Amino acid sequence: MAEDTELLLQCLLIMKIAISGKGGVGKTTLSALLAKEAAAQGRRVLAVDADPNPTLATTLGFSEEIQPIVELEELIEGRVGSGFLKLNPKVDDIPEEFAAEKDGIRLIVMGPIRRGGGGCACPQNTFLKSLIQHLVLERNELVLLDFEAGLEPLGRATAQGVDALLIVVEPDGVSLLTARRIYKLAREIGIEKILAVANKIREPTETDVIQEHLKFSLIGAIPYSESLRRCGPLNLSDPLIEQEIKTILERSETLSLEGRGQPKAG
Numbered sequence: 001m002a003e004d005t006e007l008l009l010q011c012l013l014i015m016k017i018a019i020s021g022k023g024g025v026g027k028t029t030l031s032a033l034l035a036k037e038a039a040a041q042g043r044r045v046l047a048v049d050a051d052p053n054p055t056l057a058t059t060l061g062f063s064e065e066i067q068p069i070v071e072l073e074e075l076i077e078g079r080v081g082s083g084f085l086k087l088n089p090k091v092d093d094i095p096e097e098f099a100a101e102k103d104g105i106r107l108i109v110m111g112p113i114r115r116g117g118g119g120c121a122c123p124q125n126t127f128l129k130s131l132i133q134h135l136v137l138e139r140n141e142l143v144l145l146d147f148e149a150g151l152e153p154l155g156r157a158t159a160q161g162v163d164a165l166l167i168v169v170e171p172d173g174v175s176l177l178t179a180r181r182i183y184k185l186a187r188e189i190g191i192e193k194i195l196a197v198a199n200k201i202r203e204p205t206e207t208d209v210i211q212e213h214l215k216f217s218l219i220g221a222i223p224y225s226e227s228l229r230r231c232g233p234l235n236l237s238d239p240l241i242e243q244e245i246k247t248i249l250e251r252s253e254t255l256s257l258e259g260r261g262q263p264k265a266g
């Protein structure tokens with residue numbers, strides 16, 4: 001295989017894709033569909049539920065209780081400390097130790113950070129941020145991060161390692177407004193490749209309206225599907241949606257490689 005092609009393949013296999021959007025828009029559904037597709041392609045995939053209200057495990061059909069990372073209080077305190085905080089705690093063993101696995105998909109649940117009685121949840125915060133940084137910058141596998149709209153745990157250094165941010169948009173004004181806000185925030189923290197995915201589309205004109213209102217590219221449109229809503233992504237067997245998911249995965253990967261190695265625009 002030519003060296004360039006091999007390098008390209010390597011890059012594709014270890015892509016880091018973050019998913020965001022307004023509440024209820026379909027972030028977790030998209031994350032699950034992408035994870036399922038990547039696993040079906042025989043790729044190593046690590047799904048990360050970084051939403052404080054985690055639902056990805058259920059959506060992916062994990063039956064066991066998965067302990068959220070923030071609940072590993074003793075471990076976190078041991079690594080970060082409680083008074084003088086260690087800002088770069090050891091985290092590289094966490095995926096191997098704490099990811100659950102099912103049907104070729106490994107899953108980590110971050111969990112909500114609770115602030116008790118005006119106190120600071122700094123050790124958990126520090127640990128989570130370090131872990132997300134590790135997942136984005138150092139893992140040799142496809143990492144899919146299901147985020148809330150705020151992109152809270154993504155600091156600048158980590159954000160720059162995100163290969164593609166997919167903002168999920170529904171055909172309604174509030175979701176579009178949120179998408180534009182997330183876009184702005186993502187640009188500010190240094191994410192370069194920001195792409196939109198339309199979801200719950202009932203007519204093709206809705207996709208056109210979404211694209212008209214966004215200044216970044218729309219790479220796919222998932223139709224509204226009653227069986228997706230009722231049965232979830234896991235048991236879905238809809239060739240149209242499956243094809244769209246393949247396209248979204250492929251486009252987010254090829255587009256995120258565009259312009260690599262070029263000097264960054266000021």
Ligand SMILES: Nc1ncnc2c1ncn2[C@@H]1O[C@H](COP(=O)(O)OP(=O)(O)OP(=O)(O)O)[C@@H](O)[C@H]1O
Pocket residue numbers: 021022023024025026027028029030051055199200201222223224225226228229230232
């Ligand atoms: N294409 C679709 N067609 C029909 N229903 C859908 C579609 N995509 C998602 N849904 C449904 O919309 C609801 C919200 O989806 P999901 O949980 O994926 O959104 P979310 O953005 O992750 O929400 P949250 O902000 O609460 O995390 C679910 O009931 C899901 O089944």
Ligand SMILES: [Mg+2]
Pocket residue numbers: 027028029051055146
């Ligand atoms: Mg969700």
